[in-house]
Amino acid sequence: MSAAEPTRRDFLYIATGTVGAVGAAAVAWPMISQMNPDASTIAAGAPIEVDLGPVAEGQVIKVFWRSKPIFIGHRSKKEIEEAQKIDPKTLPDPQPDSARVKPGHDQWLVLIGICTHLGCIPLAHQGEYDGFFCPCHGSQYDTSGRIRRGPAPANLAVPPYEFVSDTKIRIG
Amino acid sequence: MSGPSTYQPNNAFLKWFEARLPLGGLIHSSFVVYPTPRNLNYWWTFGAILSFMLGAQIVTGIILTMHYTPHVDMAFNSVEHIMRDVNYGWLLRYLHSNGASMFFVAVYIHMFRGLYYGSYKEPREVLWILGVIIYLLMMATGFLGYTLPWGQMSFWGATVITNFFSAIPLVGESIVTWLWGGYAVGNPTLQRFFSLHYLLPFVIAGVVVLHVWALHVVGQNNPVGIDPKSGQDTVPFTPHATIKDGFMVALFCLFFAWFVFYIPNYLGHADNYTQANPGVTPAHIVPEWYYLPFYAILRAIPNKLAGVIAMFGSILILAFLPWLDTSRVKSATFRPLYKQFFWVFVLVCLGLGYLGSRPAEGGYVIAARILTAYYFIHFLIVLPLLGLIETPRPLPNSISESVLKKAAVLLAIGIGAASLLVMTPSAFAQGHDTPHPPRNKWSFAGGFGKFDEAQLQRGFKVYKEVCQNCHGLSLLSFRNLADPGGPGFTPAQVQTIAADYKIQDGPNDQGEMFERNGRPADRFPPPTTWKNEAQARALYNGTVPPDMSVLAKARSYERGFPWFLLDALPFLQYQEHGVDYIVALLKGYKDKPPEGVTIPQGGYYNEYFPGHSIAMPPPLTDGRVDYTDGSPATVDQYARDVAAFMMWTAEPHLEARKRIGFQVMIFLLIFAGLMYFTKKKVWRDVHAH
Ligand code: FES
Numbered sequence: 060m061s062a063a064e065p066t067r068r069d070f071l072y073i074a075t076g077t078v079g080a081v082g083a084a085a086v087a088w089p090m091i092s093q094m095n096p097d098a099s100t101i102a103a104g105a106p107i108e109v110d111l112g113p114v115a116e117g118q119v120i121k122v123f124w125r126s127k128p129i130f131i132g133h134r135s136k137k138e139i140e141e142a143q144k145i146d147p148k149t150l151p152d153p154q155p156d157s158a159r160v161k162p163g164h165d166q167w168l169v170l171i172g173i174c175t176h177l178g179c180i181p182l183a184h185q186g187e188y189d190g191f192f193c194p195c196h197g198s199q200y201d202t203s204g205r206i207r208r209g210p211a212p213a214n215l216a217v218p219p220y221e222f223v224s225d226t227k228i229r230i231g
Numbered sequence: 232m233s234g235p236s237t238y239q240p241n242n243a244f245l246k247w248f249e250a251r252l253p254l255g256g257l258i259h260s261s262f263v264v265y266p267t268p269r270n271l272n273y274w275w276t277f278g279a280i281l282s283f284m285l286g287a288q289i290v291t292g293i294i295l296t297m298h299y300t301p302h303v304d305m306a307f308n309s310v311e312h313i314m315r316d317v318n319y320g321w322l323l324r325y326l327h328s329n330g331a332s333m334f335f336v337a338v339y340i341h342m343f344r345g346l347y348y349g350s351y352k353e354p355r356e357v358l359w360i361l362g363v364i365i366y367l368l369m370m371a372t373g374f375l376g377y378t379l380p381w382g383q384m385s386f387w388g389a390t391v392i393t394n395f396f397s398a399i400p401l402v403g404e405s406i407v408t409w410l411w412g413g414y415a416v417g418n419p420t421l422q423r424f425f426s427l428h429y430l431l432p433f434v435i436a437g438v439v440v441l442h443v444w445a446l447h448v449v450g451q452n453n454p455v456g457i458d459p460k461s462g463q464d465t466v467p468f469t470p471h472a473t474i475k476d477g478f479m480v481a482l483f484c485l486f487f488a489w490f491v492f493y494i495p496n497y498l499g500h501a502d503n504y505t506q507a508n509p510g511v512t513p514a515h516i517v518p519e520w521y522y523l524p525f526y527a528i529l530r531a532i533p534n535k536l537a538g539v540i541a542m543f544g545s546i547l548i549l550a551f552l553p554w555l556d557t558s559r560v561k562s563a564t565f566r567p568l569y570k571q572f573f574w575v576f577v578l579v580c581l582g583l584g585y586l587g588s589r590p591a592e593g594g595y596v597i598a599a600r601i602l603t604a605y606y607f608i609h610f611l612i613v614l615p616l617l618g619l620i621e622t623p624r625p626l627p628n629s630i631s632e633s634v635l636k637k638a639a640v641l642l643a644i645g646i647g648a649a650s651l652l653v654m655t656p657s658a659f660a661q662g663h664d665t666p667h668p669p670r671n672k673w674s675f676a677g678g679f680g681k682f683d684e685a686q687l688q689r690g691f692k693v694y695k696e697v698c699q700n701c702h703g704l705s706l707l708s709f710r711n712l713a714d715p716g717g718p719g720f721t722p723a724q725v726q727t728i729a730a731d732y733k734i735q736d737g738p739n740d741q742g743e744m745f746e747r748n749g750r751p752a753d754r755f756p757p758p759t760t761w762k763n764e765a766q767a768r769a770l771y772n773g774t775v776p777p778d779m780s781v782l783a784k785a786r787s788y789e790r791g792f793p794w795f796l797l798d799a800l801p802f803l804q805y806q807e808h809g810v811d812y813i814v815a816l817l818k819g820y821k822d823k824p825p826e827g828v829t830i831p832q833g834g835y836y837n838e839y840f841p842g843h844s845i846a847m848p849p850p851l852t853d854g855r856v857d858y859t860d861g862s863p864a865t866v867d868q869y870a871r872d873v874a875a876f877m878m879w880t881a882e883p884h885l886e887a888r889k890r891i892g893f894q895v896m897i898f899l900l901i902f903a904g905l906m907y908f909t910k911k912k913v914w915r916d917v918h919a920h
Binding site: 071072074075078079081082085089090092093094095097098099100102103105113 | 312317318320322708710714898899905912
């Protein structure tokens, strides 16, 4: 038996094993991918338009986009002031109010209504900061939706949206 | 045969673990050092192939369950949802539905191998009976699974099969009602069938463990049928059997992939792409191919109870085989007579299978009776007698042997000829007055076929301007028009197309339903000319215009023997029955029915419609739809364009399927080749001695 013999044999084994492993990975891919959102779910997640006309000052309405509750709040003067006067540096998740609303539309607060702690829906106009209070583990958010106290690590998220007109927004 | 394990782990943790649970030792002794006869041929690899298929069915089945809804109103659409929207859903579903057939292909080869080599004989009786139990469980599982898509064949198959039990005297009816959970097959039936379909594969897996255990106690049979006498007669299971099995699994996957990617509906029934309708039975109820021989036996016997008993008996008789076969020699290689009768029996089973797929009339019934009788004669007379008269090799040939040998050959020829004789005239008589639709050239046919975008766009135009008033397209969303492998509209065009449609939405804040313009995510709205099926029936001469979403797969025609076999072969494959039929139908109107044919009031004569009287007036006339791309504005062109469009709506991932199929085939060829050479290397030392 020549010295080259074992090498050639090993090469064949390695090649077969590698091709087999590649095949197994290729088979695994569709089985993993199928659990991602399907085409109809993705299509249903298209942007939605919301008419702000009927939302009175001081009112918070809830709409659904991509199966998530979206809070749309029409803030009063007082609420805006409260949100603006606090120094963001003192906050757990520092962010000025201006970064959370659209310029020129200070009165409109649009938030994803999901507590950043573990996903419960906070209640509007409750808690010590006049904003939102999460009943699950007591997180408190202010009138800008920023976390002030409690276990939640971050401010309520702002969804992607834009003003189509003064009284209409498109979310998504 | 798995003696005390010699497994000695070196790793300290494995040692610790082994002392507490000798799992490694069990695996080592069962699948590594287990001595396997060195003379096993490739027919012995089907056990491994079956294990692989069981695993594949369980995995794909669990995945399908994540997307399937077992409810009479939603089951059909949820399967279509899997086929259309779920990522790779079409692949997973075709793997599962064709996988069932592959499972049976493998089990039949495995069983016939057992029959040929006498693998059921002492001391393997329990092993064999466990196998028969697995086979019965497989049949039950396959049947339960076939009801789940809730198509016409699902529903009527479930009705017919559960009615077997009504043949039981006195309590039959109550048993059937109990099985159904109602007064007919319905939602409770579907839900319990789903539950059991999920359960049984795990029961099968359990019995497979017993089957393998029993195998490892008594050892494998082999082509010679003599027990291995020394270590020289055997080789260790790993790597020898492992690699050989692996090679055959790769080859089997190649066969499997051909069905999944190129002829995925070949083994199914077009009728099952029509949602279950408890009010209409399909013209011709046929079970899945793997039950056909038993179905033929059922129908061969003119008495209900006797038919059911014969059918179950034909399966259960297998369990008694170890005692019916009186010969002490196992392998047919040494049984010159049995070998002949074995092949006669194989032919009889194939013949019964063919007859099971034919209508139960005329010569077919007579042929089925002859073959049914022979089926039982084989077990009850031939096998017991052969053991007594046959002289096994290598003893010199005796007179009785040569006589019987001739008798067997004559018998085979006789049965074959008799069946052909009685079948042929009826086959011709069957050549009814509906002609076969002519075949068209389709861009999407063949292994590399692709849809013609321009044709799909024209077909959509025909649908929109002609068909959609009466025919829905309920499974299609506007967004699909921009999907890859479709008509190739741009997303902006889809917006415009969608906005043209009025969609019911609501309720709004006032609690009222309202109409709005369509959006890409919306489904096509229902037809505007009828609100519900009752109204449609009142308007259209008692018929409901069928939804067009999967119609191209729900229509077909009989190709007949031998064409239906050729249709499955690479390069000859034919999958376009539905579209060819649709084209023929759209062009098949005649102003005047031929002599002697009367068309009832409200019907139109159509050459290709079964029964010739169709409620749909001729929908297409030359020039009715304006084509902007210069294609001829003729009925012929319209018909082909709209049919192609319907093929796409029925099978929107056809292009991806063929593309991925090609990659899979190339991969499997390379892998099988590598496995073959690896196998040769591993076995070289064994073959050298
Ligand atoms: S989820 Fe809101 S506080 Fe825990």
